[in-house]
Amino acid sequence: MTAAPSPRKFLGRLSLPERTFVTDALRTETVGGVLLLIAAIAALIWANTPLSGSYDTLRDFHIGPAALGLDLSIQHWAADGLLAIFFFVAGIELKRELVAGELSDPKAAALPVIAAICGMAVPALVYTLVNTVGGGSTDGWAVPTATDIAFALAVLAVLGASLPSALRAFLLTLAVVDDLFAILIIAVFFTSELNFAALGGAVIGLAVFWVLLRKGVRGWYIYIPLALVIWGLMYNSGVHATIAGVAMGLMLRCTRREGEEHSPGEHIEHLVRPLSAGLAVPLFALFSAGVAVSGSALGDVFTQPETLGVVLGLVVGKAVGIFGGTWLAARFTRAELNEELAWPDVFAVATLAGIGFTVSLLIGELAFAGDSALTDEIKASVLVGSLIAAVLAGILLKLRVRTYRALVDAEERDEDQDGIPDVYEQDNPQYHVRMAEIYEKKAAEHRRLAEVAGASRGDDGGPA
Structure with missing residues (x-):
């Protein structure tokens, strides 16, 4: 009789390559998150x-x-141009996670x-319910659905909190899937009237991009001009220009072939x-x-249904969405939570995911493009909501900071100094041989020091 399969671990230890990738990726995101925080402040x-006039002048300056069709304000260049780079990286992340x-x-x-999915659906339902009851506009239902991984990591950096790799990977995967659905929302719900000629040109450009990649053609001087053409055509097509970045990111090969380090x-x-x-x-x-x-503007955030x-x-x-979805999924898939963690840890990460900044601001601009006053109020509400989520998450994470530090220390311990954390070698017999040699060397050194100390005191314990 075949034994029943053991329940799968949720938030268990990552493989060493995956842990290395997550660590490297989040290190860059953390630095970027701090810069993002500084820029927002x-x-x-x-x-x-009193310099606000110069801010408005610069932001609205067209170039x-x-x-x-590219006579855009500085603000639009940032939203449609620079964020295409952000979504290009998101596309690569998504492709790598999928393969x-x-x-x-x-x-x-x-x-x-x-x-x-639950972490996007429940905020949308909450927004829609509040505005249906309060008589507000439901156009902004997608604004609270996004998670800003960089800002969340910046909060962790400011707090001095270090999450175990499993929780960090869970947060990163959440953000990647979140970005995917945010991309779909932008493409489906925030596309203006289509210019099929420009859209066709963008599709042809993407096809050329794909063929060049498959042929192994190299050279930034080929891909960067082609990417700019694709972006410009996508912008003029009526589809949000950031979709071009995602599409090109998804086309890159993210599996390693024999002999490739990356x-x-x-x-x-x-x-x-x-x-x-x-x-x-x-x-x-x-x-x-x-x-x-x-003061009055902040008060309005809590009185208007949209904000x-x-x-x-x-x-x-x-x-509620992320925690509830995770708990229900674990219950019905019979996945067991890693015994080193607890469900309050999942809730703390879910609360941290409530920091929705970059994509939330972008969707807010798209949803209320015809009402600048309401757009600014929505932006203020994004800032306030993200701040509240950051404070709550910080409190919850601080309650478990000793546990997290102990887990992180255990993950990073490398007593044999071979560059591989000991926790990944404990099942390897050679590891135990190396550790025995290390401990024997330490013991021999202690015996030698004891003999030297004894000789300096004399056999009777007094001066020699």
Whole structure:
């Protein structure tokens, strides 16, 4: 009689290559998140001082070739141009997760995918309910659905909190799936009238991009001009220009062939991610987060249905959606939570995912494009909701900080100094041989020091 399969572990230990990838990716995102935080604060200060006029002038300044339909304001260049770089990296992340990461195994992918979907559906429902009851506009239902991984990691950096790799990977996978559905929302719900000629040109450009990749053609001087042409055509087609970045990211090969240390997708992501996290996203924040904030304006955030819906969607909807979806999925798939963690840890991460900044601001601009006053109020509500979620998550994470530090220390311990954490070698007999040699050397050194000390004192314990 065949034994029943043992329940699958949820938030269990990552494989060493996956742990290395997650660590490297999140390190860059953390630095970018801090820059994003600085840019957002700078924008708020700039827009709420006597220099606010210069902020508005610069943000609304138009530049670009009008003949190509690209005479855009600085703010639009940041939202449509620079964020295309951000979504290009998101496309590579998604491709890698689908072919080599957590999403490559359907069973392992079920939990984070269900959690991410619930983490987007519940905030949308919360927003819609608040505005249906309050008589507000339901156009902004998608605003509280996004999670900003960079901002969330910046909060962790500021708090000095270090999450175990399994929780960090869960947060990253959530953000990747979140980005995928945010892309679909932007493409489906925020596409204006289509220019089929431009759209056809963009599709042809993407086909050429794909063929060049498959033929193994190399050279930035080929791909960058082609990418700019594709982006320009996509912008003029009526489809949001960031979709071009996602499409090109998804076309890159993210599996390694024999003899390759990194796949082309991983290599390009390594090159472009600092540009995205360190320049593109902070500049977008600088020109999008500058809203006038006053006591009355902050009070309005909690009284208008549109803004209240955003705040409640980010703070309540995200936490309830992600935690509830994860718990239900684990229950029905019989996945057991890693015994080193507890369900409050999942709730803390779910609360942290309520920090929706970059994509939330972008969707807010798209949803209320014809009403600048309401757009600014929605942006303020995104900032307030993200701040509340950050504070709540910080409190919850601080309650477990000792546990997290102990787990992180155990993950990073490398007593034999071979570059591989000991926890990944404990089942290897050679590891135990090396450790025995290390302990024997330490013991011999202690005996030698004891003999030297004894000789210096004399046999009777007195001076020699």
